[in-house]
Amino acid sequence: MTQIPDVPPASTFVIRFWHEWSATERRWRGRIEHVQSGRAADFVELERMNGFLQALGVMADDPTTPWKADE
DSSP states (O other): OOOOOSSSSSEEEEEEEEEEEEEEEEEEEEEEEEETOOEEEESSSSSHHHHHHHHHTTTTOTTTTTTOOOO
């Protein structure tokens, strides 16, 4: 018997990046939106974006994943 996975085989995301300026610094900010659910998250660090993906079950912390954000 084949088990149906909990995670859909494909998900669509919209990721936006932009610069923010202040008197002392310039930094990148971002927003990621999951099209199917409408959920979204703002981030400054990529770890927050990855956490959002993992919370949706898209990028499970799997040792066979070919890349990691901290590498």
